[in-house]
Amino acid sequence: MENSDRRQIPWLATARKLLLLLAWGLWWGGLCFYAVVVVPIGTETIGSVEQGFITQQVTWWHNLVTGLFLAGLTAEACRRRSRMLILASSVLGIIEISLILWHAHLTGMMDFPNQAVPPNFYGEHAIYLWITAAEWGLGIILPVWLFPATDQMQRS
Numbered sequence: 001m002e003n004s005d006r007r008q009i010p011w012l013a014t015a016r017k018l019l020l021l022l023a024w025g026l027w028w029g030g031l032c033f034y035a036v037v038v039v040p041i042g043t044e045t046i047g048s049v050e051q052g053f054i055t056q057q058v059t060w061w062h063n064l065v066t067g068l069f070l071a072g073l074t075a076e077a078c079r080r081r082s083r084m085l086i087l088a089s090s091v092l093g094i095i096e097i098s099l100i101l102w103h104a105h106l107t108g109m110m111d112f113p114n115q116a117v118p119p120n121f122y123g124e125h126a127i128y129l130w131i132t133a134a135e136w137g138l139g140i141i142l143p144v145w146l147f148p149a150t151d152q153m154q155r156s
Helices: 003-046 048-080 082-108 123-146 150-155
Strands: none
Touching: 003 048, 003 123, 048 082, 048 123, 082 123
């Protein structure tokens, strides 16, 4: 290996880890910020149903971010040949597919011209929230495997 190749490898590895960390932060941080800050303020300001119609549109963006993070996570899992990361990416993939399908189901229940939902909507929406809670739970433990503390110890 030439000297220029040796210098690029640590830089590329650092860039890859940084991009993965940023993708995780956008995915998980965005989910948390929206759930903890935006939804309560929106609900208080414009009402629950109206906030739901905004959330319906924002969710598509979150699904896009999740898909991008999932692609990076899967690539990293395969690169490392890590069973735990492969399992995590598989679980996240199942969660994401479930959320997309359930979101489409809920969207079909929404009356967009009248900005209304049927009485049974909230029972159906509770299922979506439980699936989202599983996504959140995976997101909070994922950094343990994705960014192990041994990386920091090896540099010290």
